[in-house]
Amino acid sequence: MANQVLWKAPTARTSGISADTIAAGSNEIGSEIDNEVNLDRYMSAELTWTCATASTENEVMELYILYSLDGTNYEDGSDSVDPKKSPVAVFVDDGGTAVQKQTVNGISIKPFAFKALLKSELTNSAASVTLDIETYNEEVQ
Numbered sequence: 169m170a171n172q173v174l175w176k177a178p179t180a181r182t183s184g185i186s187a188d189t190i191a192a193g194s195n196e197i198g199s200e201i202d203n204e205v206n207l208d209r210y211m212s213a214e215l216t217w218t219c220a221t222a223s224t225e226n227e228v229m230e231l232y233i234l235y236s237l238d239g240t241n242y243e244d245g246s247d248s249v250d251p252k253k254s255p256v257a258v259f260v261d262d263g264g265t266a267v268q269k270q271t272v273n274g275i276s277i278k279p280f281a282f283k284a285l286l287k288s289e290l291t292n293s294a295a296s297v298t299l300d301i302e303t304y305n306e307e308v309q
Contacts, residue, residue, distance in 0.1 A: 178302035179206060183284050185299040190288045195247050196297065197234075198284040203277060204239070208303035211275040213284070215259045216298045218267050223293040225263025230255035231299075232285040235278060245285045261290060277303065 184199025213231055232251045234243040245251030257272035284299060 176305050178212065178304040179208065181301040181303055183299040183301045185284065185286060185297060188297055189294055190286065190297050191294045192288060192290045192292055194288055195245070195250065196286045196288075197246055198286075198299065200236075200281050200283055201301065201303075202281045203279055203303065204281060206303060207279045207305070208277060209305050210273075210303065211277045212271060212273045212302045212304070213257050213275060214269065214271040214300040215286070216267065216269045216300075217259075217261075217295045219261070219265050219290065219293040219295045221293045222265055223261050223263055223290050223295075225261065227261045227263075227291060228289045229259040229261070229295075229297070230287040230289060231257040231259070231272070232287065233275075233277065234283045234285055236281045236283075239281055242283060250287065251285055255287070 181201045185196055188196050190196045232245060232255050234245045236242045256275050259270045262268055
């Protein structure tokens, strides 16, 4: 019999980024998400945003995960400090002012506390942003 992948119900997490305004070229850091109990291995991130003025098509919003191995100190990155690592997801802007929503699934996460950091690479528009996060595991039987 072939192995079956069984998905466990995801856990909705509070990102701490909800109806926040992020200026062009700025960062927005979320609140702590503790993954030391659930030990989830994957994350889905859904970004909803609306630009205040018409943005430039194909510019992006980048999502980073900043970990804390000791539960207190986090990797570099904040509202005023750019992270020095690769983003885990990129959301591409359509250049308009209508509400945009994109989801990235299957983002690998570690069993530590972390914060989501959203970096706007939009050059000429502030945006209202909401980041929804769910974490989950899968089992192979």
